Amino acid sequence: MNRVFNFSAGPATLPTAVLERARDEMLDWNGSGMSVMEMSHRGKDYMSIAAKAEADLRELMAIPDNYKVLFLQGGASSQFAMVPINLLGDKKSADYLLTGQWSKKAIAEAKRYCDVNIVADTSDSKFTTVPAEADLKFNPDAAYVHYTPNETIVGVEFPYIPDTGDVPLVADMSSTILSRQIDVSKFGLIYAGAQKNIGPAGLTIVIVREDLIGNAKDNMPAMFDYKTHADNDSMYNTPPTYGWYLAGLVFEWLKEKGGLAAIEKINEKKAAKLYAAIEASDFYSSPIDKNCRSWMNVPFVLANAELDAKFLEEAAKKNLVTLKGHRSVGGMRASIYNAMPAEGIDVLVAFMAEFEKAHA
Numbered sequence: 001m002n003r004v005f006n007f008s009a010g011p012a013t014l015p016t017a018v019l020e021r022a023r024d025e026m027l028d029w030n031g032s033g034m035s036v037m038e039m040s041h042r043g044k045d046y047m048s049i050a051a052k053a054e055a056d057l058r059e060l061m062a063i064p065d066n067y068k069v070l071f072l073q074g075g076a077s078s079q080f081a082m083v084p085i086n087l088l089g090d091k092k093s094a095d096y097l098l099t100g101q102w103s104k105k106a107i108a109e110a111k112r113y114c115d116v117n118i119v120a121d122t123s124d125s126k127f128t129t130v131p132a133e134a135d136l137k138f139n140p141d142a143a144y145v146h147y148t149p150n151e152t153i154v155g156v157e158f159p160y161i162p163d164t165g166d167v168p169l170v171a172d173m174s175s176t177i178l179s180r181q182i183d184v185s186k187f188g189l190i191y192a193g194a195q196k197n198i199g200p201a202g203l204t205i206v207i208v209r210e211d212l213i214g215n216a217k218d219n220m221p222a223m224f225d226y227k228t229h230a231d232n233d234s235m236y237n238t239p240p241t242y243g244w245y246l247a248g249l250v251f252e253w254l255k256e257k258g259g260l261a262a263i264e265k266i267n268e269k270k271a272a273k274l275y276a277a278i279e280a281s282d283f284y285s286s287p288i289d290k291n292c293r294s295w296m297n298v299p300f301v302l303a304n305a306e307l308d309a310k311f312l313e314e315a316a317k318k319n320l321v322t323l324k325g326h327r328s329v330g331g332m333r334a335s336i337y338n339a340m341p342a343e344g345i346d347v348l349v350a351f352m353a354e355f356e357k358a359h360a
């Protein structure tokens with residue numbers, strides 16, 4: 001067997017230890033004689049798996065008691081609609097920060113439900129920067145403020161959490177959740193598709209302050225109302241049971257590694273090493289402003305784009321795969337989520353130096 005270093009932005013690499021455990025438990029979970037996939041979501045065994053996963057996530061992120069954790073489907077993209085559907089209440093508008101392709105999509109969806117007030121727009125910089133904190137002027141009458149702390153495609157990450165006063169702050173944390181410690185109490189709602197830093201695609205996690213639940217309009221689909229899921233412990237209908245279980249294994253793995261305080265240090269080091277290698281050479285460069293370079297998604301370009309295909313081909317021979325940048329930006333992108341071992345960065349950095357030597 002040959003496990004590669006998979007730099008995919010998502011679905012992304014998972015910890016080998018987690019996959020091995022899932023393999024060992026595949027046919028017979030804990031003496032139940034069945035796979036987790038085959039269990040009733042209302043049975044004792046599955047309920048214990050679900051409850052443990054939630055408890056571990058709460059512990060990892062220090063989620064306050066007045067927040068619900070929902071295990072949903074539909075991806076982060078469904079949250080682009082569920083957020084306005086549930087949070088607008090009687091208000092007519094919401095504030096959005098436009099800092100990349102994902103916030104752009106969130107905005108397009110929100111426009112179907114409300115007036116979107118664009119508080120910041122970094123498109124002139126081709127999304128290579130984030131707005132200065134002092135420049136953000138929020139509307140006190142907005143139902144909420146939405147932003148994308150880490151823009152997965154371009155690789156910009158906010159170095160600060162916007163202060164929105166009494167207006168609830170909503171964050172699409174799909175590609176940064178669990179990468180570092182955050183103060184959940186600063187947010188009204190956090191959501192994330194699982195396939196970057198949590199587990200397999202198909203599971204979406206929503207962490208929502210209780211007072212923001214129960215305000216959806218009457219004519220909205222029950223499945224799109226947070227209250228439906230909060231009142232039923234995310235079991236109103238059949239939840240994505242296997243994804244939830246696997247997320248639970250990832251949470252256990254994170255706890256064993258020392259939790260988010262420990263993983264944060266590792267992530268900071270991994271990213272610093274890769275950015276240092278890019279900075280140290282004229283052959284590679286990062287288009288992103290230094291103060292907001294993502295720890296999770298590291299885009300870089302070769303001085304000569306004609307070498308891109310060769311770079312990818314040679315990299316693959318070293319087990320370094322899925323380094324191609326997003327089709328909208330080109331170049332390379334190394335996504336280095338929690339599950340990417342430090343060794344993967346070392347092998348990549350060594351390969352980059354070798355490739356430069358051969359082709360500069």
Ligand SMILES: *Cc1c(COP(=O)(O)O)cnc(C)c1O
Binds near residue numbers: 075102
């Ligand atoms: C991947 C991603 C999405 C889309 O997630 P889906 O689960 O495919 O809907 C949205 N926002 C961000 C920041 C992402 O990284």
